[in-house]
Amino acid sequence: MRGSIEIQPVIKQLREYTNGNYTVKIYEDGTKIRENNKDYFDPEVPESLDVKITNKCDLLCAWCHECSTPYGKHCDPDTLLNKLSTLPRGVEIAIGGGNPFEHPDLSYILACLKHFGLICNITFNERHFEQYSCLIQRFIDEKLIYGYGISCNRSFSQNLHEIIHEHCSSDRACVIPHLIAGINTNRDIERAITIYGKCLILGFKQYGRGSAIYSSDYSIREQITATKEHLAKLLQMGIVSFDNLAIGQLDVKNHLTDKQWSEMYMGDDGDYSIYYNAVKDYFKKNSIASQNIKATDAVKAFKNIGTIK
Amino acid sequence: MYQIRRGVFETNSSSSHSITIDRDKDNLTDFPKGQFIRNYPTLKVPGVSGVSGVSGVLEMRGGEFGWGVEDFNDFETKFQYLVTHIFRNCTSESEVLSRMEDSEQFLMLKTVIKKTCDLEITPPEPSAYGKTYVGPVGYIDHQSVGTAFQVFISKEILKNYLFNKNSILFIDNDNY
Numbered sequence: 001m002r003g004s005i006e007i008q009p010v011i012k013q014l015r016e017y018t019n020g021n022y023t024v025k026i027y028e029d030g031t032k033i034r035e036n037n038k039d040y041f042d043p044e045v046p047e048s049l050d051v052k053i054t055n056k057c058d059l060l061c062a063w064c065h066e067c068s069t070p071y072g073k074h075c076d077p078d079t080l081l082n083k084l085s086t087l088p089r090g091v092e093i094a095i096g097g098g099n100p101f102e103h104p105d106l107s108y109i110l111a112c113l114k115h116f117g118l119i120c121n122i123t124f125n126e127r128h129f130e131q132y133s134c135l136i137q138r139f140i141d142e143k144l145i146y147g148y149g150i151s152c153n154r155s156f157s158q159n160l161h162e163i164i165h166e167h168c169s170s171d172r173a174c175v176i177p178h179l180i181a182g183i184n185t186n187r188d189i190e191r192a193i194t195i196y197g198k199c200l201i202l203g204f205k206q207y208g209r210g211s212a213i214y215s216s217d218y219s220i221r222e223q224i225t226a227t228k229e230h231l232a233k234l235l236q237m238g239i240v241s242f243d244n245l246a247i248g249q250l251d252v253k254n255h256l257t258d259k260q261w262s263e264m265y266m267g268d269d270g271d272y273s274i275y276y277n278a279v280k281d282y283f284k285k286n287s288i289a290s291q292n293i294k295a296t297d298a299v300k301a302f303k304n305i306g307t308i309k
Numbered sequence: 310m311y312q313i314r315r316g317v318f319e320t321n322s323s324s325s326h327s328i329t330i331d332r333d334k335d336n337l338t339d340f341p342k343g344q345f346i347r348n349y350p351t352l353k354v355p356g357v358s359g360v361s362g363v364s365g366v367l368e369m370r371g372g373e374f375g376w377g378v379e380d381f382n383d384f385e386t387k388f389q390y391l392v393t394h395i396f397r398n399c400t401s402e403s404e405v406l407s408r409m410e411d412s413e414q415f416l417m418l419k420t421v422i423k424k425t426c427d428l429e430i431t432p433p434e435p436s437a438y439g440k441t442y443v444g445p446v447g448y449i450d451h452q453s454v455g456t457a458f459q460v461f462i463s464k465e466i467l468k469n470y471l472f473n474k475n476s477i478l479f480i481d482n483d484n485y
Binding site for chain 2: 022029030031032033034035036037038039040041047048050092094119121122123146147148149174176178198200239241262263264265266273
C-alpha cells in the first residue's frame, strides 16, 4: 500500500502596493485583494484604468458604443505614456479600442507600461484572434499582457478555446470571455462558463451605435430580461463577473447577502477605476459618462473625478 | 476591511469588473481571518456554528490511511492525514501533548492554520482516547509514512496542500 500527494503550484503574487489607507495585492491568476484594518478604503490613485488606444476596427458591430470604424484614429503613444507614467507599480491597465491590435505602436506602448511596473490586460474581439495569434503569443511569452478579455459575438464560437490552445501556450495567460446582456443569449453565457470556467457579463450600453439598435431591436430588451431570470443558474456554474451597468440591468445584488456584497462589490465607476480615451486625450469616470476631464496625468484626473461625483 | 476580486484581471474596456461571484470558494488564494468557517460550511468543527463562527478550534482526530484506493482534496481529510502522520507513534495522551510542544512539523501546521483561518488546533478530550484515531490507533501504512514530509518543506507548500482543492492526497495500495 502506498500514498502520494500532488501539490498544485502556488498562485504567486504579482504586485503589492499601498493606495491611500489600504494595501492592494494582485495575484497571477488575476485575483485582487484590498485590505486594511479600518472600516473604509480611501484610495489616492485609481487601481485600474480602461484605456482606449484606437478607434479603428473593421467589424462595425451594430451595438458598438465606441462607434469604432475602419477609418478610426489611433492615439499618440507618447501622450498616453506621459499620462500614465505617474501611476504606482501594480495598477492595472485594460487596453481596448476599437481593435487594439490595429495600433502600429502597440508593442512599444506595452513595453513601456511594463517598464513602469503596470499590469496590462487587453480586450479584443474573438473574430480577430486567429489573425493576431502570433502577436498574442509574443505578448504572453514576454509577459507584456496578463489578462485577455475576448469579446464574444452573437454566435459564440465553441471552437475558440481550442484555437487558443492550438495557437498559444495559454497556461500563463488569463483568458476571460466578455458577453453583453441583451446581445448574447443565455446559451452563449452558459457555453462560455462551461469552456472557460468564468465570464464577464457587461451591461448593454445605450450609447454610440448601441443607442440606435436598442430603439429598433426589441429583442435586446427581451434578452436582458431572459438573462436576468436565468441569473441564479448562471451563478452556480462558475466565476461570473459583472460591470456596474450589468449589475443594475440584471439585479445582481438580489442574489447576494449583504456580507457577500460588501466583500465582493469593488465599487462604483470612478471610485477605484477611471476611463481614459487616449485617442482624444480625456478622462471620464467610465466610457459612457457625459463629463470629460482634461488632466496632466491619470492621478490628477482620478482626483478631479472624485470631486465632481 | 477586506474585498476580493477572484480569478480575473481587469479587462473591461469601458468600466471595471465591479463584482466577481465565485460560488466555489475552495480555490481561494487566501482567507481573511475568521472567514474560514463561512467558506467551509460543511467542516465539522466542534463548538463552532457552521456559518457565523469567527474563531474556533479544530480537533485532531486522525484517521486510517492505507487500506483503500481513494483520492481526497477536502481540507479536513488532508489535515487529519497530517495529524495521523505527526502523532502516529504516540501511545498516550501525555505523548500527544508532548509532541504538540516539540514537533516542528506540528508547530508549522499550527502556525499555517492559525494564520490562514484563525483556528486553534486542539488535542482530543482525554475521554476520547480509544474512540478517536489520534494516538495508538491512528494509522498510516508503513510504505506511506514518508509521504507527508514533502508538504512540510515550507509554510507556503503546506498552505497550498491544505487549502487548494487542486492539491490531492492519493491513497493507493499495491495489492493488485
